[in-house]
Amino acid sequence: MSTERHDDKRRRSAANGTLELERFLPYQLNVLAEQVSRSLSKIYGERYGISIPEWRVIATLGQYGRMTAKEIGLHSRMHKTKVSRAVASLQADGRLERKANSDDKREALLRLTRQGRLIYDALAPDALAFAGELTSVLSQADSEALGRIIDQLRERSEDLALGLDRSG
Amino acid sequence: MSTERHDDKRRRSAANGTLELERFLPYQLNVLAEQVSRSLSKIYGERYGISIPEWRVIATLGQYGRMTAKEIGLHSRMHKTKVSRAVASLQADGRLERKANSDDKREALLRLTRQGRLIYDALAPDALAFAGELTSVLSQADSEALGRIIDQLRERSEDLALGLDRSG
DNA sequence: TGACATTAGTTGCGAGTGTAACTATTTCTT
DNA sequence: AAGAAATAGTTACACTCGCAACTAATGTCA
Structure with a gap:
């Protein structure tokens, strides 16, 4: 199935030259990230009832206090629509509040409510513990x-x- | 520690670890995998017109020749519905063919058509080159x-x- | 000032995804 | 051998996502 001409090997980067999915880095990264996300989602979702985008917003606001949606997106590398929907959902659940910025009425300043802060304070140690257990094998x-x-x-x-x- | 107050959330020690999103491994892995997928999708999609699940099916069949959908799913770690849809799409485009298995009519044996094989032969070196350029910085x-x-x-x-x- | 460009944020839409339910077939149990 | 359980694969459904288009507000520049 694979070409075995010696002069081909030089141009291929994998150790043995053929494309093996399980040794292909983009594939490996995707599988790993999905697996880790699934595991962590058990904490996010089942224990606290929030999605991953919501978790990122909470983590960002928990760390920085008060930010605009745009700043949250930049910091957490999320698309603006993802941020917009996560923020709307958190606000609907009373975990986040908006405050109009009188200096620039296009943007809104966001921060966690007391309830949102409680979730962050409970979730952050669990998240850190999970990451710690993950890397403990290395x-x-x-x-x-x-x-x-x-x-x-x-x-x-x-x-x-x-x-x-x-x-x- | 000596001046720590009970409500001082920003001063946790580095050993306990403050939760910083950009240093949080699950987040880092997700961002990296997404970024790599996006880059690679430019080759998959724009150059060859296939999706990532389709690419995984092609790569698996290119490597192993003839397989069932279940075997493809196990090997490429894809959900059976993802495999089913990718296979249906590839077949519709004439890149893959099914052959009934007379020994077990529940399953079908799948293999690349000549056209599918051509795509694999063209795509595999590009994919390996991409992975090589990625890891070349390490x-x-x-x-x-x-x-x-x-x-x-x-x-x-x-x-x-x-x-x-x-x-x- | 007034027209045009830019920016923050939202939403319609199409594409993709996993769960659960389903069909068809095979295997197990008795 | 007959009914129950299991298996391969498909599909309906609800949900998520990013792109593009949109609104509202601000900035630019002649």
């Missing part, structure tokens, strides 16, 4: 490498996407 | 660590999900 060296690797890959991928845009 | 040591880290994290996450199921 060696000290691997654990330190991981943060660096993730940042490098994300930046590289962004650059590649730009390159593909220009040529495609 | 040091040799980090690159080797990455595969190991991903496998360990995925297994750990699966175990944690089971634990959460039982307790939650």
Whole structure:
């Protein structure tokens, strides 16, 4: 099924040259992220009744206090429609409140209500514990490498996407 | 510690860990996987006109030749409805063909058509090149660590999900 | 000032997804 | 052998998402 000519190997990046899905990094990353999200969603959803976008909004406001929807989106890397819907849902549930900005009436300043703050205070330790249990299987060296690797890959991928845009 | 007040939420020690979204592994993994998928989708979609699930089916059949939908799902870690829809779409486009299995009429044996094989042969090198360009920013040591880290994290996450199921 | 461009945020819409229910077939149990 | 359980695969449904279009407000510039 696969070509076995020696001069092909040089041009292929995987160790043995053929495309194996389970060794293909984009696939591996996707499977891992999905798996981790599913596990974590059990805490988000079943224990606190919120979605992942809502969780990101809560985590961002919990960390920074008062922000606009745009700032939340930038900080948590979410599309503005995702932020808009998560904010609307949290507000409907009384976990977040908007305050008009008199200096610029296009935007609204958002912050957690007392109820939203309670959720954040309860959820944050659980989330940190989950992350801790996740990384506890890694060696000290691997654990330190991981943060660096993730940042490098994300930046590289962004650059590649730009390159593909220009040529495609 | 000596001046800590009971309501001082911003001064948790680094050891306990303040929850910072951009340092939270599940978030980082999700952002990275999304970014990589978006980049790679430019090759899948714009250059060859197929979706990610379709790409996974093509890659699996390209590697193994003839399989059932269930086997494809197991190998590529896709839900059976995702496989079903991707297979139906590929078949409609003449890129895949089904053959009834006379030994078990519930299942069908699937394989790429000549046209599907052409896509695989063209796409696989591009995909490998993309992965190569992605990992080229990593040091040799980090690159080797990455595969190991991903496998360990995925297994750990699966175990944690089971634990959460039982307790939650 | 007045016309045009830009920005924050919302919403309609189409595409994709997982759950649950369903069909058709095979296997198990007695 | 007959009914029950299990299995491969499909489909209806509800939900999520991003794009594009939209509203409302602000900024730009002649």
